[in-house]
Amino acid sequence: MAFLPFLYLEPEHLSTQTVGQIYEFSLLRQDPPHVIAIFQCIEMPDSSWISPPNAPFGGIQCGTDCQESEIVFFINCIKKWINDRSGKQLTIKTAPCCYEADQQRLLHDAYLYTGLIPVQACVNSYINVDGDDFIAHIRPAEKRKLKKAVLAGFRAGPAHEISSQVTYEFLAHCRESNGYRMPLTLSQIEILKHKFPEAYQIFTVVDQEKIIALTLTVRVNDHILYNFLCGDLPEYRVYSPVVMLMDRVYQHCQRENIRILDLGISLDGNGVHKPSLSRFKKNIGGKECLKMTYEITFR
Incomplete structure (x- = not known):
């Protein structure tokens, strides 16, 4: 099984004023032991956790045969681990819905089931090649x-x-x-x-x-x-x-x-939707899908 390469930088190359160590979680099946899902996140100075802070997308990546119950178990383990470390919040910025659409639907359901709430839905543009x-x-x-x-x-x-x-x-x-x-x-x-x-x-x-x-x-x-x-x-x-x-x-x-040329979301320098950029992407054949961000706050 091949996972998407995460776009992240090693912690020693990032300012310690902004991010800390990168933590990677793995979900394994037995007989024989093998990884079926991975997740990476970083602890911020305010005790919030982000996956990922310096990349366009992150979230859980899993094999095509993963079941929702397995992902739910995985998320609950991650939540407990972060909560035990006095984490205040977990934010997950996911890949666009056009990436492996069936897996994205499975992950969406698992995020909701485990208490993660959608806090942002950006319009992402892509071209079908x-x-x-x-x-x-x-x-x-x-x-x-x-x-x-x-x-x-x-x-x-x-x-x-x-x-x-x-x-x-x-x-x-x-x-x-x-x-x-x-x-x-x-x-x-x-x-x-x-x-x-x-x-x-x-x-x-x-x-x-x-x-x-x-x-x-x-x-x-x-x-x-x-x-x-x-x-x-x-x-x-x-x-x-x-x-x-x-x-x-x-x-x-x-x-x-x-098969997919991802053009990304259309935001200006302040993170606000930029209509002119969105129109340009449509003009060159871009189609639209959602790119979700989820959060959960720990009590």
Whole structure:
């Protein structure tokens, strides 16, 4: 059984002012002993627990043959352990519902049964990757922008040799130009690329030798690719180079037999829903599903 790779950073590389040690829980079956579910969380300074604080999603991951009763038992064990450590609250930010839909429904029922309450439901966008070209999924306005970028001579594709320094500086510049903070430090990007070299891949659009758009993607599992961090230069917005960028990422998904290209949720720098970003994702073929966050408070 293959679990989704968690997007987390080792505790020694995180500020002790913000998070503590990462704890991993495993649920095992006997005869022979084998892991059927895992869960990771971190204790915060205020004695609340979060799964996970520095990742787009987390929650319980389990095998396809897991039963709800097993997951309920697992959650109750986790709750007791945290409660015994005087934990005040547990927050679980889960994967989008389009990921392994049957498992997400099972986990949702188990969370509710064990007292976890949905506290946030964000709209998540994703593209179903099929045999059609990317251009068949996008709206006419985006097709014109893609054609304009091609006529301008821009090139797009994977950037295997690009350094973490260049990646960080480009994304930070793009986000700062929009008034957003960079969610990761340079050292954190280096750690992620070092720990998961097969899972993290960078794609760029270049004007001659100048990078004008870039995305850092994560191979979540055999069938899902997550568009983790993406940016483009403001002075090139008239070309909308992100459309060309997504075209190349989509082609990569087709070659790798990836079924879902996850575009993520559409929030601004303050964590508020951003309608313009949501519309853009729809314009490039994005469909919508929910991404849930659950909480339980311990008395």
